[in-house]
Amino acid sequence: MSVARRAFIQMSVGATVGILFTPTVWTALDDVSIWTQNWPWIPSLKYGEVKGVPTVSKMCESGCAVKVRTVAGEAFGTEGNMDNPLSGGGICPLCANGVQVMNSPTRIKAPMLNGKEISWDDANKLVSEKLAAAGSKVAVISGDQTGTVNEVFSGLLASQGSDAFYSMPSDMQAADKAWTGLMGGSGQIGYDMENADVVLLAGADALESWGPTVANMKAFANNENGKFIFAGPMQTRTASVTSKWVPVPAEGMAAFTLGITYYVLQAGKSVPAADFDQFKAMVISGYTPAKVEAATGVKADAMAEIAKQLLAADNPVVVPGGSVAANGAAFALNLLLGGAMKVLPEFGKAVETAMTRSEMLKQDILKGVSADVLMVYEANPFYALPEQVKGAFTVAFDSVETETTAAADLVLPTPHAYERADDLATPYGVASATYSLGVPVSKPTLNVMNAADFVLGLADLGFENFDEVLEAKVTAVGADMDELAEGAAYVLEESADVSGVTLAASVLGKAAVPVKGTGAVALAPYTLLNVGTANQATTPNAPCTISNNQLIGDNMVVMMASATAKKLGVGVGSKVKLSGGNGDCEALVQVFEGVLPGVVAAPLGMGHTVGDEFSKGKGDNVYKILTVSSEAAAGASTWAGSTVNVAKI
Amino acid sequence: MQTKEFKIQWGMVIDIDKCTGCGACMVGCQVENNIAPMTKKDPYNYVQALTTDRDDAANKLKTLTWMNVYELTNGETFPNHETAYLPRPCMQCGNPACVPVCPVVATEKNEEGGIVSQIYPRCIGCRYCMAACPYHARYFNWFDPLWPEGMDKGLSPSTSVRPRGVVEKCSFCHSRYLDAKDKARQDGDDPMNLADGAYNTACADICPTKAITFGDLNNPEHKVHELAKSKNSYRLLEKLGLAPQVYYMSEREWVRELGDNNNADGGGHGAPSKSHG
């Protein structure tokens, strides 16, 4: 072997050793180890001042009082608003994802006429023409239960000579129909669950979806010694924390309540109502525990036990959910018990020509809507009520794509709740009249316009823009604009006058009789906020919170007790078809013993055909299989008592 | 590995009798900690486009849920059936199973407060710690995080974004602890003796029923100090000796029973139950 080669080898060895005596190799290794952390496609964070800006979120039905967290002015998260009685620090899973929805690609980016982008001016001209042509054949469907924006819409209707203001079916509507309709009351019913010592949730899934959910949960948390009882066809999330679950079929809720009333009357309770004697006679004769047990399957002694607790309590309250009759019965019972049911006055109006909230709730959307010009504001009737809603020319105001914006002729993008000024007046169920204001947190990045501003451009209601309307509202409420803007709510501790309220004896007697469909099993539809509501589909981060009891893969899951499964000849995981109403649904069976035998529980809010990948094609739409039955006596329609046939596939 | 004693012990007491399993804590956690929503398609990765889709949230075995709510049932049939919901963050064990196994010191229990750290840029993704944790509190980034277009502009400053291939877990919103200490210094208070509530986790903050209470287990002025000692409070799998810093409480005996295995003493292996996440 040659000397040269040997020398070369030795030199290279020397070189290698040499380099190890310098920092080069080691610093390089260090840099490489950092390099393994740098992934160009991984987004980097934004830094700056972190703030929590108070505002209101309208994603859940009752709305949440929130604080939007921003960093260097960019919104990134949502938290509760301690200063607001509606929140007390907590928020619901939908509103918790508000910012992500605001930044979602499914936001509507500009006004669209039949899929083609148009300018706001053209939109304004077009709608003006249509309105002029339609005259009084104009209808509005609003998905907002608490906003002054409704006054603006109803003002528009007034100027058109129409009273066709519809709200999506809600507990608030049923309660109002019972209270102001049947019983001749005024104002809005509220429940002081925080200070009640016995709370009977008669069908109200108050800790999951019913009413001002977050406020209810706060009340539940703060109510240390109160006893909560849940009555309903299934063991809801609410029932998992209440001290007792009384299985009661949905259609039997009114009868069940009167069954309890029976004992209360026996105990000698009375109210100075005009028709008290008639009412008493009606209950004593028609709703004896034996009869109720026969009609609803609820044991008489179960009702006796509850009645006993209610009577023993200092400040009891019965919180109804479901049909108008069930609400009426509960109100009557509350009046007898004289407990924690409150009657809240309605705040003054901003728009003179607008309807009162109660008037807005009169129209029965389940009976069907048809108009030459149909305006839909942040509601999704084409998903929840496809059968009932028809419009020759439909204008949809919404911030994200939904079945309704897809079906509408003209789509007008609204700013997301965090991008606009909005307000939240006394959501149904809260213990006292409450008014909160929402201020814009982020600048709109899309070509959007506040629906109210657009409407104010169509009709002269005496306001330039919605901000003026809100100012007027705040004045009418008697609150202080600055305090509201800082996130504090205005709370009015007055209560409305209940003299002259009747117990609607004549109507209740008939309306409380359980009416059940003809299907094989009863259907218990239920709402979980993380799954979605009639107007709001589930949100980007929520799907992983949805349990295998609601959704497996892309299949909806329906739950039933093992007894029911046995009767239907199905088992865990079997694929079934539920048919009822005018449609059918596909689902997988899950055995859950917390469902009344003979009842199948199905989650509402899934099965969207339009929207982002988080909701689209996930599960099936249970609204399709709900049967609308009319409460003849109460003059209202209800979904309670829906039944379905179950076929294995 | 030596178990370390801490003057401060951040801990949680979760009242199962107040939890409705609504999921707000899980959403709040994901937002606070920049956990991307799970999407089937990855438009930026052509190789992905060639093959099968990524898993979406429907596959509960691939989610990233630092906070995860389990559903408990007492196994009875109608009408005696009962359910309860159990939120499961990282237990921040006093004697963690996951820490000693990590080959590269990507996780340790060393800082005052006793929070078990997880350092993403150090983690090599061997998943040994996941195999070690009986609570399934550790999660692996099976795919790259992907925010639908535009959604990544609203990221939280509190947690760095992790690439695929590393393990992550609940950190008790640890950067909020650092924030709280800075606030204390600014106000001239002692950062090592924070007032109750000065440092709170995102899940505890957002919980509508306030089922989650957070604080220093060693500090008598913090609520958790008493709660953790109450007669109905217990910890998960205490028999294994991992000494979690997360406590649960429930007045329902069957719920407490499900907190540990009692079969050798003839209790039947818990109750038949479904996992939520």
Added chain:
Amino acid sequence: MGQKVMEERKASKRCGGVLPFIIGFLATCVLGWAVLPGLFYVEVEQPFKFSHTIHVEGQGMDCESCHFFRDDGSYAGFPTNEGCAECHAVDPEEAMEAIAEAGIDANDYDAIMKAEIGAIEDNLASESDENKQAEREYIVKYLIQGKEVPWLNYQYQPDNVYFSHKAHEGLDIAELAEMKKELSSVVDSAVFEGEAPEQNCNLCHLKDIDKNDTPPAFQQNILSGYSKMTMKMWKCERCHALKGQPNACYTCHK
């Protein structure tokens, strides 16, 4: 064949054994210390020339007017447009209108700067042309565009690092001077020379930046992309150890 090996051994003796080894050794030692380290960095200029002198000496501003602690104890490192606009009083809307009137594309910065729009020019504070130009650049490219300036941070740290200025506020240079030997690998010993300033910024930041007129180029590592001045973890740990501070991961990582 063993014998063959013996011969080879002798051969190696004959050609001077270790000499080539030593040559190689020295060669790479020199390279490794003197030349190679420099090759790992490229120079990147700041978005535009910002002069601390003009603001501090010229306008008599103090550090806190731009770099201050917020109420929550977090530190406002770089000033925002909001802050700058307090003095550089150009009304963005007005300026934009003027630009539009002049028929210039709002993104064509050079054209805008050449056009010497009144709305902008009248509000320039600087005297010398050079400084005027720098100020103009800032206003045209960032202020009126509503864009924050993408300053290059000489002390850049990645997202996984949580650095608390508040926690380090109390460090006293005079005190630290006592252990400047131990710290020599962490802090440039020049920092400890002369009268110690009341602020301790020099410990990590460019020395006496407040007296700087033209910011130096940002030296970027070609492998990691970090700044040459980015403090590596071991340095943080060294100082923490010396000061008896914890070195747990979560002391600084997020």
Added chain:
Amino acid sequence: MDSKLFPEGTQRCSLGQFSIWMAFLFAVFAWGFYGAVLVLYNGIGTTGLDNYFGFGAWITFDLAVIALGAGAFFTGLLKYILKIKQLEKIINLTVIVGFCCYAGAMLVLVLDVGQPTRAWFGYWHPNVHSMLTEVIFCITCYLTVLIIEFVPLILEQKQLNKIPFIHALAHNMHVNMALFAGIGAFLSTFHQGSLGGMYGVLIGRPFAFREGFFIWPWTFFLFVLSAVGSGPVFTVLVATLMEKLTGKKLVDFKTKALMGKIAGSMLCVYLFFKILDTWAWANGYLPSVGLTFDDMFHGFIYGKWLMFSEIILCGVVPAIMLVTPSIRNRPGLLYTAAILDCIGVSLNRYIFTVQTIAFPVMPFDSWQLYYPNWVEYATSIMIIAFGFIVISLSYRYLPVFPLETKLNYQSGK
């Protein structure tokens, strides 16, 4: 055509035939490689692994091949340190098999860690408390040793060996081989052990947790024993398979039987302790954490039959067969025992990997199923194809079997 490259005095199939065989192997390899690309480019989500099964087919495969590859170090130990002459007839093969197994294991690990570019952190930021650190150290070092052991064999290739320098090098390396064998034995023993230790230390996993001696849980020693109890016979099986494929006699049966005897006796020792350990675990440890033996098993997939077939059918049975001369000396039975033995050790590794994490420790948690998907299979098969390729090439061009000429071409003389 390439006959000049063949080992001294041997015959090999035609190049054409060989190319077809290679083409086939490479096709299989390519399929696995596609899977590997998907994993590296898209992330490990491509596989069947999930939050409950962070470890799965890959780790099982790794542990199995490493156990079976143990033939290399143990035979080396016996030949070079304990000077059992007989074994030199098969030692080369054991080295090659060992190399394939360990190299393969490393390749799989590259896929299995989420951040392969950080794999070296095990050295850069080691955690001395972690069994896995020990594994990383030993496996990498031992692979190096195996390469060093493999090199001289390559250098002895007929043509290469004509170069004086290489010849000398090969010779010198051979001289020092005992040293490497020693180091190898040490390293290998350790990581075989620490692989077992990995599971034994899991205090949160009652299925695997074991008390132990000093820092090492009992599984540490059990894994070493089971490895040496199966590695040698695996080499025998490989040799036999090669004989079947090539139609030549490569190793005399006497050597095979000896390997069988070695493995057999080790297996007996192993099983004694394994059974003892299992009994103590079931009656001592499990009750102490409120669990019973029955809790550990579930349905068919996770049924007791797994453990019983591991210990009895694929443990005790082959052990007896291998230590009984009359059985061991019948080729058919020897191979049967060998196969059972290898299945047994693989099964053991599977159970420790999958069943350990499948058992839901939280009472309200549930058993989940784990199915490896095609990506995991493909990549594992890729490794086997890799092994076949290496062995085929070595057999064709390297003097692997000292006895080959004697056994085939000079028979009768």
